[in-house]
Amino acid sequence: MKKLILLALTLTYLTASFAQGGEKMRERIKAQKVAFITDKLDLTPKEATKFWPVYNAFEDRVEAVRTGDLRTIKTKMRQNPDMSNNEADKLLEDLIKAEDEMYQAKVDLMNNLKGVISSKKIIRLKRAEDEFNQKLLERLREMRQKRGPRD
Structure with missing residues (x-):
């Protein structure tokens, strides 16, 4: 209820x-x-006290990538659909870096949470x-x- x-x-x-x-x-x-x-x-209150700072740091990290790197990349993609191959290569490289940063943030979150909550709770x-x-x-x-x- x-x-x-x-x-x-x-x-x-x-x-x-x-x-x-x-x-x-x-x-x-x-x-x-x-x-x-x-x-x-x-x-539990004890878990929450340790969990939220770790989770909030993860959220801040991901949000920084979304509002920074990814927003810039997507803007460039929309503004210049007829870009050169060199420009596209650079943009693709930037996109891979941003996506990798988001992936690494998720990996770090899970590793950091292992000492805070059980693996079952992480799932x-x-x-x-x-x-x-x-x-x-x-x-x-x-x-x-x-x-x-x-x-």
């Missing part, structure tokens, strides 16, 4: 957060993700992240459908 209430609250807050803009929306989504993951992992974390992201995408689709086509 507790989980159903938490899920209902999460979806309610997600609905409200999509109505908000920019940074405020990201903060609300992050708060809901924290609550969702905490519930799904059933973290549950992956499942919880996927489930949260799926619910977030479903909610976004619903809101876009309600809003209708944009002209």
Whole structure:
């Protein structure tokens, strides 16, 4: 029952957060993700104290790559579809580096969490992240459908 209430609250807050803009929306989504993951992992207070700094550092690292390197790469891809082979080679090299950094961040997260929570909970974390992201995408689709086509 507790989980159903938490899920209902999460979806309610997600609905409200999509109505908000920019940074405020990201903060609300992050708060809901924290609550969702905490519930799904059933973290003890001791585990949570050690888990969240490690997880937040991972999230910051990934977000820096997304908003920095990957955003720049995707912008260049959109702005210059007829780039030369040399430009494409350089962009591809940059893309591989950015994707590798994100992969390495995930590997480091799992290795760092091994001393904090059990391997079983690390697997549950992956499942919880996927489930949260799926619910977030479903909610976004619903809101876009309600809003209708944009002209």
